[in-house]
Amino acid sequence: MRKILLGLYLLTTSAMVSRAQNVITKANKEFELFNYVKAVKLYEEAYQKKETYYSAQRLATAYTLIKDYKQAESWSAIAAKMPGSKAVDTLNYAKALQHNAKYSEAKVQYQNYLSNNTQVNLVQQNIWLASCDSAMYWMKNPRKVEITNEKALNSSKYDWSPVAYGNGVVFTSDRKEVAALTVKKSKPFLKFDGTEWPDKEVYGWTGNGYLRLYFKANNADSISLFPIIAGTDYHIGAASFSANGNSVFFTLTKLPKKLKTVKGKPGTIHVELFSSTKNNDGTWGKPVSFAYNNANSYSIGDPFLTADGKTLYFVSDMPGGLGGTDIYRSDLASDSTWTKPVNLAEVNTQGNERSPVLNAKGDFYFATDGRVGMGDLDVFKSRMTNGKVEHIENLGYPFNSPQDDFGFSLDDKGTLLYLSSNRENGLGEDDIYRLKAEEKITMMLTGRILNRKTNLPVENATAVLSKVGGGILKFETGKDGKFMMDISPNTDYTVAGIKTGFLSEVNNLTTKGAKNPIIEQDLYVDVIELNKSIRIENIYYDFDKWNIRPDAAVELDKLIKILTDNPTIWIELGSHTDSRGKDAYNLNLSQKRAVSAVDYIVSRGIDKRRITARGYGETQLLNRCANGVECSVEEHQLNRRTEFKILKF
Numbered sequence: 001m002r003k004i005l006l007g008l009y010l011l012t013t014s015a016m017v018s019r020a021q022n023v024i025t026k027a028n029k030e031f032e033l034f035n036y037v038k039a040v041k042l043y044e045e046a047y048q049k050k051e052t053y054y055s056a057q058r059l060a061t062a063y064t065l066i067k068d069y070k071q072a073e074s075w076s077a078i079a080a081k082m083p084g085s086k087a088v089d090t091l092n093y094a095k096a097l098q099h100n101a102k103y104s105e106a107k108v109q110y111q112n113y114l115s116n117n118t119q120v121n122l123v124q125q126n127i128w129l130a131s132c133d134s135a136m137y138w139m140k141n142p143r144k145v146e147i148t149n150e151k152a153l154n155s156s157k158y159d160w161s162p163v164a165y166g167n168g169v170v171f172t173s174d175r176k177e178v179a180a181l182t183v184k185k186s187k188p189f190l191k192f193d194g195t196e197w198p199d200k201e202v203y204g205w206t207g208n209g210y211l212r213l214y215f216k217a218n219n220a221d222s223i224s225l226f227p228i229i230a231g232t233d234y235h236i237g238a239a240s241f242s243a244n245g246n247s248v249f250f251t252l253t254k255l256p257k258k259l260k261t262v263k264g265k266p267g268t269i270h271v272e273l274f275s276s277t278k279n280n281d282g283t284w285g286k287p288v289s290f291a292y293n294n295a296n297s298y299s300i301g302d303p304f305l306t307a308d309g310k311t312l313y314f315v316s317d318m319p320g321g322l323g324g325t326d327i328y329r330s331d332l333a334s335d336s337t338w339t340k341p342v343n344l345a346e347v348n349t350q351g352n353e354r355s356p357v358l359n360a361k362g363d364f365y366f367a368t369d370g371r372v373g374m375g376d377l378d379v380f381k382s383r384m385t386n387g388k389v390e391h392i393e394n395l396g397y398p399f400n401s402p403q404d405d406f407g408f409s410l411d412d413k414g415t416l417l418y419l420s421s422n423r424e425n426g427l428g429e430d431d432i433y434r435l436k437a438e439e440k441i442t443m444m445l446t447g448r449i450l451n452r453k454t455n456l457p458v459e460n461a462t463a464v465l466s467k468v469g470g471g472i473l474k475f476e477t478g479k480d481g482k483f484m485m486d487i488s489p490n491t492d493y494t495v496a497g498i499k500t501g502f503l504s505e506v507n508n509l510t511t512k513g514a515k516n517p518i519i520e521q522d523l524y525v526d527v528i529e530l531n532k533s534i535r536i537e538n539i540y541y542d543f544d545k546w547n548i549r550p551d552a553a554v555e556l557d558k559l560i561k562i563l564t565d566n567p568t569i570w571i572e573l574g575s576h577t578d579s580r581g582k583d584a585y586n587l588n589l590s591q592k593r594a595v596s597a598v599d600y601i602v603s604r605g606i607d608k609r610r611i612t613a614r615g616y617g618e619t620q621l622l623n624r625c626a627n628g629v630e631c632s633v634e635e636h637q638l639n640r641r642t643e644f645k646i647l648k649f
Contacts, residue, residue, distance in 0.1 A: 457481025591615025
């Protein structure tokens, strides 16, 4: 009987495994076709049949791609704990926690990941960790701006990138009702399967309809399709209009005559940029392809035409960029053609840039996930002067959220009027939000992080602003070493420049009584040279004594500050004598003095493990004054010294 039962169990188990594998095969096909909404249903079915790491990891990835961060967090946590898990699962778990505003937990997971992946470049390490710290600071110190859901424009789907047009607003949406799966989805951008003819009603990535341009008049309740003749059944949007409203740039997806694969896997149908001009009868003319489209190789999106019509900004993943999607500019030449696109390198990162917008005053807004931010895409503001971008700052909370914040537009005064976001408690997936009267920044801290020895700017350093009583804000420097951060009146801070391989100095800063709204303060760092002796001046001891005198304590307090400001360095503190007296006596006395100095430092809260006491006696004289050599008092004094050297950091 036992054998029969065992046989039935094996047959049942074998059948379940077979069915699970069959479901995974179907799920993988949908995943490769970018049909993530269908894929998650199938992976969940497979996981219920047999709990495997593969299914859990795929679910974590798919839910991340469709921006369902709660499910992504859950499945990332499961995958990270399963046998066979990889380090990247911990990284994905950290990102999901960050997207769900669990910043303290996210920072712990980032640190866990980095402790086992030391090859990650320092810039990226700083961005991950500083983003968690800064997000908590911004949420505790929100900007005073009113952000309201523009319900008249929004639906249960994706609604984003509104722009003023005539007496109303044009925006992008996939609100067309389709028989879609009732699962949380995501906004599409740049991905489109190229191996099978796509469904003309349902976009597989989201399960929604395709993107279209819609128009709503200011004095009307109804919303209608914007009457552009695009010549495609697939994605159309977003748009940017000329100042007079007679020209428009917009993106669309046109299917090639022949679909292709790349190494046997689905290819990508890329998004292209087109323009259209009004005819004399007010209708829109046939779309004209942008000269630098290349649908076989890369996408172009998020167009923005400046008010004078002479410069076009857009984003693209064309070859030669710095990251995923970069911001480019093209200028209108005298012959009415557009010049070869130029990469805005000072803005772009290893991540993705979106939504470039420029006003007449030179305020340049954009979104990115490649800088210190709250989660995914964050809104940044900068200054553009003569085509050069500088003073890049994160607008903080609540302009930004732990999710995507992008697709913004300006009012007639050049101030942010709308932004798009998939933040929590919206009506749909991406919603359009109205901003009311951006708070005027009352005070600002600006400066540079400089190499103290060369006085040159330090790139990829971190300016750390700490409010006394709680709250930390961080800013990553570029090639010019500059930083810029909002500060509050009547507040005490500490500020420091930090970079691995450099000694930092923490300075006090107060805005109490400050009359100038802009405070300038440069921060200096010193290159760490391991095992290089650094003399501590004016350390004196009474004859034949080793106790720390008050005047010596003042000098040791300076070393304590260095150790406090740089909590990762370990040092050796060495004490030296001159050659007068017996060698053994001098060695013993110097050791006692070194120990005494270390004991004093430890008594002030420094971890004893970070300091090694060593007495050298007269073994390392700095001049000729060895035993039996007649020397002046000053020459002997040169050899009596206390030094420290950094052993590691």
